[in-house]
Amino acid sequence: MKKKKSIKDLLIEYFKAHPKEDTPHGPVVDWVETRYKRLYKKKPRDTWRSIRNLHEIGFLIKVRKGIYRYNPDAVKQRELEDFTSEQKEEILKRDDYKCVICGRGRKEGVELHVDHIKPKYLGGKATIENGQTLCAQHNFIKKSLKQTETGKKMFIRLYELAKKEKNEDLKKFCVDVLETYEKHHINGHIIWKR
Ligand SMILES: [Zn+2]
Numbered sequence: 001m002k003k004k005k006s007i008k009d010l011l012i013e014y015f016k017a018h019p020k021e022d023t024p025h026g027p028v029v030d031w032v033e034t035r036y037k038r039l040y041k042k043k044p045r046d047t048w049r050s051i052r053n054l055h056e057i058g059f060l061i062k063v064r065k066g067i068y069r070y071n072p073d074a075v076k077q078r079e080l081e082d083f084t085s086e087q088k089e090e091i092l093k094r095d096d097y098k099c100v101i102c103g104r105g106r107k108e109g110v111e112l113h114v115d116h117i118k119p120k121y122l123g124g125k126a127t128i129e130n131g132q133t134l135c136a137q138h139n140f141i142k143k144s145l146k147q148t149e150t151g152k153k154m155f156i157r158l159y160e161l162a163k164k165e166k167n168e169d170l171k172k173f174c175v176d177v178l179e180t181y182e183k184h185h186i187n188g189h190i191i192w193k194r
Pocket of ligand 1: 099100101102103104134135136137138139
């Protein structure tokens, strides 16, 4: 069966036929709406929003208000920086299908994402080493939780030391802190053995 053409498909078709041109939205919208009406006998909705969306996903460059440009080279570069599905699977498998921050995963019914450790906009590449598994929640708040990893490891070391030295006060303090990590599902991939 032939795939039904969406407004987005038509827009992509137009921009691919006009690469590296500063394109005001008027003629694009006219062209797409004419094609759409011919195909489906009705006027499309949200053509303008679809253009904005193509900009948001990195397909179009916004030159200035109402003017967009399609640069095939930039899009190709952008695609290179995305993980392939094989890479995603490898990263998920390496991380044992668990969020590296809270340790929750498919078993808990949590949605998992493959994240660029160094973000794409900072030049992060699509390599296995630059990938990590995050749950939807921690993908969202990733930046603020990066530093807690260091903290948890430090408190685990301190806890071990306090046990060895039989320093009950220090031990209790570490237990309190580490239990707080557990309570909030923070850094569950770093295992604390009591
Ligand atoms: Zn998580």
